[in-house]
Amino acid sequence: MERTKTGIPGLDELIGGGIPKGSNVLVAGGAGTGKTILTTQYLYNGATQFGEAGLFVTLEGNVRDIAWNMESFQWDIKSLQDNNMMTIYRLNLVNLNDRTKAEEKIEEQLAEIEREVKEINAKRLVVDSTTVFGAYLDPSVLRTTLFKFSDKLKDIGCTTLLTSETQPTKNVFSAYGVEEFVADGIIAMYLTPPNRSMFVRKMRGTTHDKDPHPLDIGPGGITINPRDKIIWEAIK
Ligand SMILES: Nc1ncnc2c1ncn2[C@@H]1O[C@H](COP(=O)(O)OP(=O)(O)OP(=O)(O)O)[C@@H](O)[C@H]1O
């Protein structure tokens, strides 16, 4: 099986060498657990270590904030953008709450994502975060739209990380209870002050480690310690 290495220290070995190529993986966690950092690091590593271009689709903040976040780790994304190894795209969901237009708008944005992917021949895709859909969509259309969105992303041919902001409850992996079922994998991230941790909740198509491990955010970004285990009861 072909795998997409994240290059995030400690992570690939927990999932048998990398994410099965073409998967949609949910990166789930509460506020400030490191979801945006992990996903940008995935794209940065893809470009700098594996020669794979990446598209970062943001639904929150603005494009400058993302660039700023990456620069705080001395990840020089400007040159990656200049060399067509990375694109940051701000998804436009305005007027989505009009039920008749929601479907059309999603189709339109998916087509735009596809166009951006093709433009740089991206192999890696990030959507940060799916939770923001809830701010635009009526609950009655939210589930079907999210389902459709994830499903369509699979056709684009990238290995995709989708983030989902959860309440700080350790057994909940998405805001709407849909994302975790459509995703092929789930990487759960926790912050139990002062400790950060993560575990692989599922990864279709591969065996994977099932223990929670310590996670650190340092000057070089995220590192995971696969040797040390954290007992589940210690996570809140
Ligand atoms: N340069 C840095 N060095 C160490 N830690 C940092 C650095 N930059 C940010 N952090 C830590 O990472 C956290 C933010 O991580 P990130 O933005 O990835 O979280 P998130 O899960 O995406 O949060 P949100 O739910 O708000 O989107 C900060 O709250 C801070 O604790």
Ligand SMILES: [Mg+2]
């Ligand atoms: Mg974030």
